[in-house]
Amino acid sequence: MFKILFLGTGAADWPFKKYPGVPPALLSGEFRGSSSILVNGKILVDCGPTVPAAMETFNVALSRLSDILITHTHGDHFSLKSLETLAGRVKSSARLNLWMEQGALEKAGTLNNIYNIHKLEPGREVSIAGCSVMPLPANHRVSNSPESPLHFLFSFSGKNFFYALDGSWLSTVAWRAIMNLQLDAIVWDGTIGDLPGDHRIFEHNSIPVIRLMNQTLQANGVYADSARIILSHLGRTLHPGHRELAKNLGEEGMEPAHDGLLVKI
Numbered sequence: 001m002f003k004i005l006f007l008g009t010g011a012a013d014w015p016f017k018k019y020p021g022v023p024p025a026l027l028s029g030e031f032r033g034s035s036s037i038l039v040n041g042k043i044l045v046d047c048g049p050t051v052p053a054a055m056e057t058f059n060v061a062l063s064r065l066s067d068i069l070i071t072h073t074h075g076d077h078f079s080l081k082s083l084e085t086l087a088g089r090v091k092s093s094a095r096l097n098l099w100m101e102q103g104a105l106e107k108a109g110t111l112n113n114i115y116n117i118h119k120l121e122p123g124r125e126v127s128i129a130g131c132s133v134m135p136l137p138a139n140h141r142v143s144n145s146p147e148s149p150l151h152f153l154f155s156f157s158g159k160n161f162f163y164a165l166d167g168s169w170l171s172t173v174a175w176r177a178i179m180n181l182q183l184d185a186i187v188w189d190g191t192i193g194d195l196p197g198d199h200r201i202f203e204h205n206s207i208p209v210i211r212l213m214n215q216t217l218q219a220n221g222v223y224a225d226s227a228r229i230i231l232s233h234l235g236r237t238l239h240p241g242h243r244e245l246a247k248n249l250g251e252e253g254m255e256p257a258h259d260g261l262l263v264k265i
């Protein structure tokens with residue numbers, strides 16, 4: 001079984017410096033931290049500004065954490081300060097593994113002094129903490145960086161889970177990687193909401209874009225019958241309140257994530 005804990009579900013426009021650190025505001029979607037998940041208690045995906053505080057808020061046992069995967073180096077996903085804080089908190093003598101796309105490594109600075117750093121390449125599957133992880137190219141861009149932002153397809157004990165943020169639409173390579181699979185859960189970049197005309201549509205999804213992709217994935221049998229279709233990386237000003245958003249998305253078989261959401265598949 002996969003256990004996916006959402007440590008943050010916000011896009012970059014949330015005021016992360018004002019992170020409340022208290023469950024009521026986070027569980028209700030009133031405030032969202034920087035987007036991040038923890039898979040099976042062992043694999044952290046992304047480590048933005050609010051992740052160390054979120055790990056405390058949601059009682060994450062650091063002794064189980066072994067690996068950190070980075071999707072890309074935008075500041076809401078990759079914070080040197082947060083990574084230094086986490087490495088400092090881990091008491092065991094074994095260093096954590098930090099996995100980054102090869103072009104993103106130039107942003108890693110001196111992290112190689114405190115982490116075991118591993119290179120990721122789009123399309124080259126790796127085995128991490130008992131899971132198969134396939135990094136796939138995302139339609140997203142980091143200015144002034146040679147990196148290729150990544151989505152991650154996790155497979156573990158017959159289950160498949162796709163973490164598809166940041167990025168708009170799916171790359172051809174990503175589609176080909178999932179077209180013959182059954183996904184038990186997917187997390188879409190849901191930044192833009194239902195606002196036509198937003199220029200970010202070429203780097204983040206809007207709900208109409210997600211709707212189109214869902215129809216295709218459903219029609220081609222890519223979603224398992226009980227697949228969880230979850231939106232995260234939600235823009236602060238681009239969606240209604242969490243309750244209304246949950247109602248709207250629920251009518252279409254989707255759900256918005258909130259910080260602290262635990263998904264078991």
Ligand SMILES: [Zn+2]
Pocket residue numbers: 011012035074076077166233
């Ligand atoms: Zn982002």
Ligand SMILES: [Zn+2]
Pocket residue numbers: 072074140166
């Ligand atoms: Zn980004």
